[in-house]
Amino acid sequence: MGITVWIRRFLLSGICTLCICAVVAVFLSCSTASAAPSAEEMQRALDTHTGFMESLEILNPLDQAAYPPDFAPPLVAWEPSGFAQEHWLVRVELKDRSVLAASGQPFWRMDQDTWDAVRALAVKQPVRIHVTSFDGDRPAALGETRLSVAPDPFDARVLVQRIPVPFLHAQDNPGLSRWLLDDPTTLEPPVTVLSEMPHCGNCHTVSGNGKVFGMDIDLHGDKGGYALTDMDRDLRLGPDQFISWSRYKPDQPRRSMGLFTKLSTDGRFAVTTVKEKSFFIPIDHVTYSQLFFPIRGHLAYYDRQTGTMAALPGADREDRVQTSPALSPDGKWLVFAGAPLNQELLDAIGDRKFLPANGRYIDELNDLYPYQFDLYRMPFDQGRGGEPQPLAGASANGMSNYFPRYSPDGRWVVYCRAPTGLVQQPDSELWIVPAQGGQARRLACNTEPFNSWHSFTPNGRWIVFSAKQVSVFTQIYAAHLDEQGRASRPVLLDALAEHGAAFIIPEAVPADIPLRSIRIDVPAPDTTS
Known part of the structure; x- marks a missing residue:
């Protein structure tokens, strides 16, 4: 899956190809130019943060989206906030624990174990996914989305x-x-x-x-x-x-x-x-x-x-x-x-x-x-x-x-x-x-x-x-359609x-x-x- 697919609106709304390549290069170099903090370190920083945070837009999954139970692990994607040293913390809230993941790019694919846990819970209630954008070591923007799992397979x-x-x-x-x-x-x-x-x-x-x-x-x-x-x-x-x-x-x-x-x-x-x-x-x-x-x-x-x-x-x-x-x-x-x-x-x-x-x-x-x-x-x-x-x-x-x-x-x-x-x-x-x-x-x-x-x-x-x-x-x-024709x-x-x-x-x-x-x-x- 190409990075350019997910570097969303400001990339796909008319910016020239050279600009797209430049932004992609920035994201690719983020993880190597300086050591990014671990997911646990970012979560600790977020737990003690009391200042203002901007809103971060999660592009996928759409809020309240319903997935087929037999789909491959979903891709979580969001719009970058544009901070100079940006990296992200993804937190998936399960019933008795949270799954944390760090990302140096504006997307993250669930691993199979996480998806299995999400599917087991999301057939009963929506699962929340939080994405926090960090500017260096400072939590700067926060977004949330919810997904559920429908009862019917995608045949x-x-x-x-x-x-x-x-x-x-x-x-x-x-x-x-x-x-x-x-x-x-x-x-x-x-x-x-x-x-x-x-x-x-x-x-x-x-x-x-x-x-x-x-x-x-x-x-x-x-x-x-x-x-x-x-x-x-x-x-x-x-x-x-x-x-x-x-x-x-x-x-x-x-x-x-x-x-x-x-x-x-x-x-x-x-x-x-x-x-x-x-x-x-x-x-x-x-x-x-x-x-x-x-x-x-x-x-x-x-x-x-x-x-x-x-x-x-x-x-x-x-x-x-x-x-x-x-x-x-x-x-x-x-x-x-x-x-x-x-x-x-x-x-x-x-x-x-x-x-x-x-x-x-x-x-x-x-x-x-x-x-x-x-x-x-x-x-x-x-x-x-x-x-x-x-x-x-x-x-x-x-x-x-x-x-x-x-x-x-x-x-x-x-x-x-x-x-x-x-x-x-x-x-x-x-x-x-x-x-x-x-x-x-x-x-x-x-x-x-x-x-x-x-x-x-x-x-x-x-x-x-x-x-x-x-x-x-x-x-x-x-999209799922139930027996009453509700999508x-x-x-x-x-x-x-x-x-x-x-x-x-x-x-x-x-x-x-x-x-x-x-x-x-x-x-x-x-x-x-």
Whole structure:
């Protein structure tokens, strides 16, 4: 785990790389330039200290965060106070004793014995962790956080895409993106299952049973290329493992890329957005690097059993946008995001693929081009479709509602809600609503700012999602969800955090998934001639 991940806000908020390196060098030299006091010596100094101490911000764990009982020992991280000779005392309060640790850097990983003791206590009551910053031998700042342990295991691995930022840099350099499979129950680094991508690739997904893999991959200019194949330890994606959404009604206007594809739990069906036109403005900024949402498009499905590719009746209207689908676990129902066509936006972008930002940032662009989606629920019925109905609680609420996901038991839909838009919205929050509609609630796992793409673990007791709580670069969090749909404060998956990169599209896949590598066995196009 790199030091730069945890030297938080003043490092990750725009300070130049030279400054970052200089601060890192200071921390690295702290422990060697002078002998730091032991943890016991610092505790004795703290016990007799009576003067004022500043407040120290603990970045991880977040206060009241709930950890899975089978997670690896957590990382405690805090924001340095900036004293000239700074070092830190960490104190973990157990039932009948305290564990002390000294650190010369602004983070500390619990050892296994301490974590075992914390887990035994934290299932019953929160465990307090104190961090004291010392300026030389003087206690100077103090912070506290509390963590608990939830009763349910984290029965998943997390498949994510790691991309450089901003978005256009990633788009122009697909070989820099990597797909990682992380096991948060160990301290082993994530497995890189795909790197040096020869084609432009994007959203990946796995069926709920873990047996089918899907991924957007452009092949030789075909933006509708989609890899769809049975899961294996070593996936080899040749021509036979691809379908193309472009073959959906090719004689009609607009080619199909296939946006936000989702698979049925058994992997038989893939549902996507076709005949789409997107409103896209790339932004040259690492925090929010695009304004993006479809302004045309409807839903179509592909049946792996019959080879059928067809429009989904009821979600195939030409006077509306229908996108971001999600199938219920039993395959009977589908929820999607929909909105009426907006002629002003259609006229604004015309035949262009994107508009220039002209120096504008995401907030100003949101004000210039507002667009809101509602969630709709309809029968899927093996592609026969039905009549969509607004999903009560996630529609007609004056907000944009999108990215729905069913819980594995089919009781809940968790979705994103923001004032406008669909992708990379600073004010995006996670909300939950009964699957049939009803009272929607804001989940307690939301961070400040930005909470977006999410998925459920197979047991339905954890959701993973993307956020920017401790960095301008997107990172991955996990939060517990009880039977009443109440979420805990989230925990950071610290292996999926890196300065200069965003971790996106977290998919919680079954823990026994065999996947270890993906290889594209289709040559990249020759761009030299």
